[in-house]
Amino acid sequence: MPIRIEHLSYIYGEGTSFEKKALDDISLEIGDGEFIGLIGHTGSGKSTLIQHLNGLNKASSGRILVDGEDIRSEGYSLKKLRGKVGLVFQYPEYQLFEAEVLKDVCFGPHNQGLSDEEVLARAKEALAAVGLDESYYEKSPFDLSGGQKRRVAIAGILAMKPKVLVLDEPTAGMDPKGRDEILALLKELHESQNITVILVSHSMEDVAGCVSRIIVLDEGKILYDDAPSGVFRHARELEKVGLAAPQMTYVMQALLKDGWDVNADASTVPQARDEILRVLNKG
């Protein structure tokens, strides 16, 4: 289910003293089964952009085609769209409200108008997919740890069976292991459920290990749209917009400067290790 964004612009607070161009002529194509990292500093427009994909914001100009259909055309059902594109917000606290985990996950599919059995089946399936077993069904979401809350929040969206899963900074504020676990979960969902994943983040280290394409936003414009290695080559430019390349990129560039004959595209620890060993063994 491809998504096409054509010349999308969004002006925030139009006609007020806070008027700001949050998105400026964005054109993008997102293919089936991609795993994309959407990067930008706070206020770069990345959250605004993903809310458009879900029909939560109305573009000032331009359009978005999902499966070839304009999501703002007359008669297009937003309900249908939200069954196709799922959006997980940054803080699970913004969406958890039921007294029990299972019930909370049922909220999405229930709103889709499915039968009670279907709702329950989907909720259980989604909880299993995020690694929460039956013992969690009746727990209160408010008693869970930060990582578990995030899993419940993701399950709440997965239960709506979207083809595209968009996550807004799912690892913010977590400890290193918790970050790794959530990222591993996303990788697994991407592979086993065959869904497109768009991961919004400001951490290059986080995305370097899992995505195949990175889109960098700055001031509402697309700065880069390329494979990770292609984006990380611009380490200095990334710093100028409040971001940074992964530490491995800097290591490889430092080696290159020291006269090492390495390919500086390595951006994760295993890649860097293999590249250094390759060069050393060759020498």
Next chain:
Amino acid sequence: MRKKNRNIIEGQGITYNYLHYDEDGKVDSAQLALDHVDLDVEAGQFIAILGHNGSGKSTLAKQINALLLPGEGTLYVDGNDTRDESKLWEIRQCAGMVFQNPDNQIIASVVEEDVGFGPENMGVPTKQIWERAERALRAVDMWKYRGSSPNRLSGGQKQRVAIAGVIAMLPKCIVLDEPTAMLDPGGRKEVIETVRELNRKEGITVILITHYMEEVIHADRVIVMDSAKVVMTGTPREIFSQVEKLRELRLGVPQVTELAWELKKAGLPLPDGILTIEEFTKALDRVRGRSGAEA
């Protein structure tokens, strides 16, 4: 310039339980958050505390500010027992605290008024409040935003205002509880640089609690906590030499440290506990020199 020999914080056997009460107001269950923790901090040091979520590190931070009191054991801050109620305000003035969420600790609607909040509480005369606010805002490089609304600032700027609010109370020590957890890389850098500068230039003792391994490599000492106990303590190099142990504790190491460790595992003669890119490339150059000589 400053005396380095005195301990500003002296804690022994600090134990703390979070108590849950049942409907009758009786203690239902107790959750051990600190288990006989010892903590000595020399004045002027930069201390980092690591630990996964729920390891007890935030609880320890709140002890230093006397927001929580030891159930067992003792904690002295600048010579004052935190359980001595008559010293409460002295302790809070001496050990300032910065929290994770910038929005939940800025009280006033204008930057300068927020910085003045602490001194106002201390009963500082008006003229001095202004002098302190100016000095504090200049120290964190936020002077030009003194008239702004906090809602218009970036996350990193808000945290710098929060730090200024503490500095205006002229503390000897600042405790920062995950001050960068909600910030982007740019904001994180701003805050950490500000804190390091305060430590170096003003000689303020810093206790930084964080999840980001890269932020602790400049610390004088690192303390690692796990399930309510201090499990490791040492210089960053000593701590980060133990990659496997840190992993067991749900923590990581800086990526460059991990790379060096991985290469060592693959047979390269690299030293343990490499912390910076520069150290790494130098060490690797030596390896090449050696293998080059062999060839």
Next chain:
Amino acid sequence: MLKDITLGQYYPGTSIIHRLDPRVKLVGTLVFIISLFAFGSISAYIVATAVLVIVIRISEVPPKFMLKGLRAIFVLMLITALFNLFLTPGTVLVRFWKLTITQEGLRMAIHMAFRLSYLIIGSSVMTLTTTPNQLTDGLETGLRGLKKIHFPVHEVAMMMSIALRFIPILMDETDKIIRAQEARGADFDSGGIIKKAKALVPLLVPLFVAAFRRANDLAMAMEARGYHGGEGRTKMKPLVYKTRDYVSYLLFVLYLIVMFLTRKYIKIDFPL
């Protein structure tokens, strides 16, 4: 919609209006509002409009921003106007179907529309140019006398200023929660009253949870910075009257005199 509410927001600036003593602004707003109700005539509204325009000009707050506050209470104004229009007995002006418009009704409707919108704009001028802290300082000092009867003046003032500071943050949060639940297919708009009330649960629970957490965090942050009530507290910005403040009080008196004189000598009333 939520962002349209300007009442209680501060618009940073350095104009003379911004720098006036908050007590002056409080009294001024009060005088202005009372004058609207005491002198209801076209000539009085002309004078009030002139004063308002001049004050807004001096304050350097964009007028657009002031008028936005009106949009938020537009419905309320409309209802009030309609009630007055149709339900005031008197000389019938127009009659159609079961509704009658009377001369008195029309007049009342126009008066109410003027008064309400001027009341909102007038108070907006005050809140937009005064930081919530100054505002509560003003109230605190102004109401100091009540301390004698054990009224917790400082505490109430502190509560007010914190509430004002967190209004924009909570609104922003509400907006985000609405979006997060809409993304899960929540529908806040359709259905009857009961369905609508039920639909609010997914919004209210996260909002309360978040608000309580904020309150808890904030209480801790305040304590950590040595807050222990009003006792022994000094002020960073103590309220001291300056020349401009005395001049302002003089201007208020002048304003009232002008209002009196216009009523007496050049009163223009509605031609009804």
